[in-house]
Amino acid sequence: MMAEERLSRIEQMTNEKGYVSTRDLAGALQVSEPTIRSDCKELEKQGRVIRVHGGAKSRRTRGILTQSSEKDMDDRQGHEQAEKDALCRYAASLVQDDDCIFIDGGTTFATILDHLKGKRVRVVTHSQIILNSFTSENGELFMIGGNYSPQYKMNLGPAALADLDSFNFQYAFLSCAGVDIDRRKAYTAELETAEVKKKAMKLAEKSFLIIDSSKQKIKGFYSFADLDEFDGIITDRTDQEVPDHFIIPEEN
Known part of the structure; x- marks a missing residue:
C-alpha cells in the first residue's frame, strides 16, 4: 500500500469511528505502530486528523475529549x-x-x-x-x-x-x-x-x-x-x- 493511500485509509477510518487506536490502525493496514504514528503526525500537519494519546481522532467527530483520550504532556x-x-x-x-x-x-x-x-x-x-x-x-x-x-x-x-x-x-x-x-x-x-x-x-x-x-x-x-x-x-x-x-x- 502506497503512503498516500495509507493516509487516506487512516483519515477514512477516523472519520467513520471518531477515534481509532494506533494498534488497531496498524493491524488494519498491516504496518508497524511507528509507521502509523508517523502517518498520523503527517495527517495532523495537513489538518486531516487530530492526534491524541494512543491513536487519532477525526476532525469531524462530535466526540468528547476525556482524560483517557487526551495526549500526555510529553506527547x-x-x-x-x-x-x-x-x-x-x-x-x-x-x-x-x-x-x-x-x-x-x-x-x-x-x-x-x-x-x-x-x-x-x-x-x-x-x-x-x-x-x-x-x-x-x-x-x-x-x-x-x-x-x-x-x-x-x-x-x-x-x-x-x-x-x-x-x-x-x-x-x-x-x-x-x-x-x-x-x-x-x-x-x-x-x-x-x-x-x-x-x-x-x-x-x-x-x-x-x-x-x-x-x-x-x-x-x-x-x-x-x-x-x-x-x-x-x-x-x-x-x-x-x-x-x-x-x-x-x-x-x-
Missing part, C-alpha cells in the same frame, strides 16, 4: 510550537514590571518565560514545565503545592486550591483542552485542572485564554468557563470571521 511537547511561542510573546507583552501573574500548566506556555526575561514580575504557577524553565531573570517564582499529576505535569487537588487562594493577580494566563466557538465554552478533559483555572480567574484582575487553532472546535468532558468570561482569547487564527473576544496577534 504534546513541540506540537504547534511556533504558533504557541508567538502567542506567548503577545501575552508577555501585556505584563509590566511588578505585576503578579498566574501561568497555567500545559505545553502552551513552554516559552512564555523567554519573553518575560528582564521584567520584574512575580510568577505563580502549579506547572512543573514553568518551574523547570524558570531563572532569576524572570523575577520571582511561587510554586503552588498539591498532588502531583505525571500526566499533566502540574500540582492539583485541594492543597493546590488552598495555596492559590492566598494570591491576587494582575493577569491569569490560562490554557484549555478545547473550545466550542458556537456554544462559547472552554473545556478541560477532567475536573481537577478545571478547578485550578476557575480559582485563578476569580483571583485575577484580567484573565486571558491562550489557545492555538488546533484546539478550536474540540469539546472536552467539562466546561469550566464561558468564553465571555475572559478578557481575551489569544489565538493564531480561526477558520471564520474573528469571534468576539478573540485576539489574533498581528505577527500571525
